[in-house]
Amino acid sequence: ELKVEQNPLFLSMQEGKNYTIYCNYSTTSDRLYWYRQDPGKSLESLFVLLSNGAVKQEGRLMASLDTKARLSTLHITAAVHDLSATYFCAVVDRSYGKLTFGQGTILTVHP
Amino acid sequence: KAGVTQTPRYLIKTRGQQVTLSCSPISGHRSVSWYQQTPGQGLQFLFEYFSETQRNKGNFPGRFSGRQFSNSRSEMNVSTLELGDSALYLCASSLDPNTSGANVLTFGAGSRLTVL
Numbered sequence: 198e199l200k201v202e203q204n205p206l207f208l209s210m211q212e213g214k215n216y217t218i219y220c221n222y223s224t225t226s227d228r229l230y231w232y233r234q235d236p237g238k239s240l241e242s243l244f245v246l247l248s249n250g251a252v253k254q255e256g257r258l259m260a261s262l263d264t265k266a267r268l269s270t271l272h273i274t275a276a277v278h279d280l281s282a283t284y285f286c287a288v289v290d291r292s293y294g295k296l297t298f299g300q301g302t303i304l305t306v307h308p
Numbered sequence: 309k310a311g312v313t314q315t316p317r318y319l320i321k322t323r324g325q326q327v328t329l330s331c332s333p334i335s336g337h338r339s340v341s342w343y344q345q346t347p348g349q350g351l352q353f354l355f356e357y358f359s360e361t362q363r364n365k366g367n368f369p370g371r372f373s374g375r376q377f378s379n380s381r382s383e384m385n386v387s388t389l390e391l392g393d394s395a396l397y398l399c400a401s402s403l404d405p406n407t408s409g410a411n412v413l414t415f416g417a418g419s420r421l422t423v424l
Contacts, residue, residue: 230412239398240415285351295341295364296400296413298351 199224199290203299210276210306218302220269220286228289229269230296231260233282240285243271276306310334312401312416320422326387329419333380333401340382341413342374345396354397357382358404386421394423 200223210216220229228247232240244253246262246269253260257280259272269286283303287296313332321327333340341356341364353366357376374384380401386393397420400413 228411232415239417240400242412242414245412287351295353295356295366296343297353298343300350 199226199288199297201286201288201297201299203284203286203302206300206302208302208304210273210304212277212306212308213275215275216273218271218273218284218286218304220271220299222267222269222286222288222297224290225264225267226288226290227264229262230287230289231269231271232285232287234285234301235282243284273304276304278306278308280304281306312399312414314397314399314416314419316419317417318420318422320424321389322424323389323391325389326385327389327421328383328385329397329399329421331382331384331399331401331416333382333399334414337401337403337414338380339402339404340376340380341400341402342382342384343398343400344368345398345418346394351398354384389423391423394421396420 202221204219230245231243233243234240244260249264251262257274262269283301285298285301287298315330339358342354343351345351355374356364360376371387376382396418398415398418400415402411402413
């Protein structure tokens with residue numbers, strides 16, 4: 198059974214600082230997603246990573262994928278308050294066509 | 309382009325009752341999947357439908373069921389509600405998750421169910 202683990206689960210950052218969220222998964226997968234969820238809201242797609250070494254960037258967020266290590270990272274550069282949210286990684290199990298989500302990382306950015 | 313529409317957005321039921329939730333996917337999307345989100349268990353996959361057929365099912369009891377219509381709209385039903393069924397139920401649509409390519413799942417706003 199595919200397992201997806203994120204760390205840290207809670208992240209309190211100061212504005213302007215950098216940090217990285219890690220996502221490890223247990224079995225081979227060819228597709229990894231990052232989503233953002235604001236309190237009381239639905240999930241918003243951030244990135245889709247399809248191949249080993251893939252890197253995607255949008256604003257202050259950059260995601261990468263190492264399929265050999267079964268690891269994805271979401272790097273936050275010069276955090277701002279608007280980035281406060283819960284971030285989920287999710288992996289497709291190619292046998293089942295479903296997403297298995299990590300526990301989520303609650304990010305709070307302080308002034 | 310309209311997004312994924314879920315109805316109702318909020319509902320309150322009592323134990324033992326049943327509930328039906330509806331999901332209208334993005335036009336052209338043929339796959340609809342359902343997820344349950346709770347503080348304790350996180351996001352858990354319920355089932356996925358494609359062309360009116362259930363292709364995948366998560367580890368939920370038989371009280372949870374669903375269906376998909378020819379226009380790709382989907383419904384899920386929970387019978388004999390229990391307190392633990394209180395959750396945010398999210399529907400997502402995509403072209404077809406089992407094809408190659410990005411195939412992003414787009415989520416609806418969710419239906420928040422409270423069971424008293």
